[in-house]
Amino acid sequence: MKRLLALLLVLISLAPCAVAERLPDEVLLTYYDDSIFFGDSITQGFRRYVSNRQQTDPGFMSGVEIVCTASISLYEGSRRGLQTNRFRYRGQDRTLYQITQQIRPQKVFILLGLNDPVGIQIEKAMGWIRDIMRGMDELCPGVEVYFFSMTPVTPGYCSQKNRPRYQEQVDEYNARLIMVCTDMGAHYVDIATPLKDENGYLAYDYSSDKICHLSDEGAAVWVQALCDYAQEQYDLGLWVPGQNNAGPELTPSTATDLDGATPSDLPSVLTLDPNY
Amino acid sequence: MKKLLSAILTLCLLCACAQCEPGSEGETLLDRVLRLVPDAAGLVRMSGDDLYDLIGIDPESCVDWVYLAAADALEGRELIVVLMPDAESADEAETLLDHYLEARMRETRNYLPDAYQALSEASVVRQGCLLILSVAAPEADEAALLLAEE
Numbered sequence: 442m443k444r445l446l447a448l449l450l451v452l453i454s455l456a457p458c459a460v461a462e463r464l465p466d467e468v469l470l471t472y473y474d475d476s477i478f479f480g481d482s483i484t485q486g487f488r489r490y491v492s493n494r495q496q497t498d499p500g501f502m503s504g505v506e507i508v509c510t511a512s513i514s515l516y517e518g519s520r521r522g523l524q525t526n527r528f529r530y531r532g533q534d535r536t537l538y539q540i541t542q543q544i545r546p547q548k549v550f551i552l553l554g555l556n557d558p559v560g561i562q563i564e565k566a567m568g569w570i571r572d573i574m575r576g577m578d579e580l581c582p583g584v585e586v587y588f589f590s591m592t593p594v595t596p597g598y599c600s601q602k603n604r605p606r607y608q609e610q611v612d613e614y615n616a617r618l619i620m621v622c623t624d625m626g627a628h629y630v631d632i633a634t635p636l637k638d639e640n641g642y643l644a645y646d647y648s649s650d651k652i653c654h655l656s657d658e659g660a661a662v663w664v665q666a667l668c669d670y671a672q673e674q675y676d677l678g679l680w681v682p683g684q685n686n687a688g689p690e691l692t693p694s695t696a697t698d699l700d701g702a703t704p705s706d707l708p709s710v711l712t713l714d715p716n717y
Numbered sequence: 718m719k720k721l722l723s724a725i726l727t728l729c730l731l732c733a734c735a736q737c738e739p740g741s742e743g744e745t746l747l748d749r750v751l752r753l754v755p756d757a758a759g760l761v762r763m764s765g766d767d768l769y770d771l772i773g774i775d776p777e778s779c780v781d782w783v784y785l786a787a788a789d790a791l792e793g794r795e796l797i798v799v800l801m802p803d804a805e806s807a808d809e810a811e812t813l814l815d816h817y818l819e820a821r822m823r824e825t826r827n828y829l830p831d832a833y834q835a836l837s838e839a840s841v842v843r844q845g846c847l848l849i850l851s852v853a854a855p856e857a858d859e860a861a862l863l864l865a866e867e
Contacts, residue, residue, distance in 0.1 A: 482828070485790040493761045493788055506770065511790075512828040529820050532773020532813045556828075649789055657788070 464672060467500075468682050470664075472671035474504030477544055479518065479528065479537055480552040482511040483592055483654055490660035502664075508540055515553040519569040521576055526556075537573070538580040549577070550630070552589040555653060558602075559591060560610030567621050574625040588622055590615045590633040593643040594653045601652065608642055632666040746781045746798050753862050754796065756855050760785035773813040774799060778806055780846070787853075793825070793832030794853040798863060800846055807846040814841045814850050821852075 478484055488507040495501050508528050517524040518537050530540045541549055551573065559566035570588065577586050591611045599607045615633060622629040636659060638644040645651055647659030655663065674680040744752075751757050763784040765776035776782055780800040787794035797814065801807040818839060825833040835853035842849045842860040849860040856862065 482791065489761060489786065489788060489790040492763050492767055492786075495764055496762050499764075508770070511824045512826075513824075526824060529771075531770055532816060534820075650791065654791060 464675060464682065466664075466668050469668040469671040469675075470502055471504065471682055472674065472680055473502065473548070473550075473667060475546050476505050476548040476550060477541060477546045478505055478507045478509075478550045478552070479540075480507075480509045480589075481513050481555050482509070483555060484509040484552050485511055486649065486655050487660050487663060490655075490657055493657075506544055506546070512556055513553065514556040515559055515566055515569050516557055518551070518553045519572040519576070521580075538576050541577070541581040541584060546584060548585045548587060549581075550587040550589060552592070552632075554591050554614070558607075559614050560607050561604065563610070563614050563617055566614060567617055570618065570621050570627075571625060574627055585628065586626075587628040587630050588618055590618065590629065590631045592653070592655065593633050593637050593641070595643045595645060595648055595651055596640075598643075598652045612641070630666070630670050632663050635662050635666050635669075746783045746800060749863065749866055750783050750785070750796065750798060753866070754785075754854075754856070754859060756794075757785055757796070759788075760794065760796070761788050768797075768799075772797065772817045774810050778802075779810075791829060791832065792853065793829065793835045795850070796852070796854065796859070797848075797850040799848050801848070803846065807843065807848060810848055811841055811843055814848060818850060 478487070480487070484507060488509060491502050491505075491507065495503070508530055510526055510528055513524075513526040513528065517526050518528070521536060521538060523534055523536060527534050528537060528540055529535065530543070535543070537549075537551075554560075554566060557566060574586060577584060591614055593611060594608055596608075599605050604610070611633075615631075619629045621627075636643055636647050636655075643653065643659075647656055647662055648654060649656040649659070671680065675682070747762075763771075763786055765782075768774050768776050768782060768784045772784075774782070778801070780802050782800065783796070783798040785796045799810055799814075801810050818836060818841065822833060822836045825836060832853070839850060839852045842851070842864065844864045847864065849863055851859040854860075
């Protein structure tokens, strides 16, 4: 009897640790349907990778809009007016907020900071992150905002830029980003850790230029990190594949631009806003 | 009877030769590009969404289109060929391609010098309703080569 009770106790204690089913990658990637990925040259490489995969698999990440400008910084991306480096969508210069208003996604994912660079100005970067959250709350309410971790760099980047501690600074930035995301109601997606080698730098095999940009192998790791994140959401009961979550309704009263115009009224090129 | 059979055979041979001639009817822009552009087979075939989202040209508005780019986005190599249905839509497409070129130059100016150099040497070439933007081509006269087929 005692042995039976002991066995029952062991079984009960193990139950929560039972491995949840691992969903297929094509199901996990539907987590990102109706999303926008905003980024810089790193995301440009990812977009090219996606386009390449879509040649043989047209459905691969087909629910994601990827909007990127090679040289755009986190600062410029966070502004409500157009800056020198700006996003461009369907032939029009647009801010991150305007594009979000235009597309009306459920989720927005952001990977910016390489061009600032955020590692050497972490406090300012946190301020820009908060600016993005405030901008999204005001201009695109209801859209879930996700920040990707800054991707790692190689030792070659650190020496080329004469920033020997830069990878440590990127790690500090990511640690602070997690805190700000929690504080501001955003989500943090770690794509940095799986890209690192045993020394904590961007693995050379994952880098196209052996500096900071990703190769196809690196992009594949990014995709796998997306799958892992989606699996985590499923395991936590926060997401059910195939469940139709209607996107936010952006009514004219809630979706206003800086000057009150609705997206369709916006001129093709907006004047720069030097004071923002 | 023999003369009739010879005439039919000759006619069949002539038809077969007509199918093999370059620029024959039924050849798509992609066929033409793959035939004439040395590195085309190794470039990524960008989708209609890419054409629309990145450049602003709705693929549904084109008679035909090709958008190829290097697998490495940092390289700057691109080839865009669009055939529009009329002069007015060709004007709009030309403007969009010009703006796209300007935007690419702006983003690469102090960032990717090699890509910027290639973009600054590129321009939109038009013949009728056919427009070509060729960047960092291995053949300097790539656009002219494609237009010569018109």
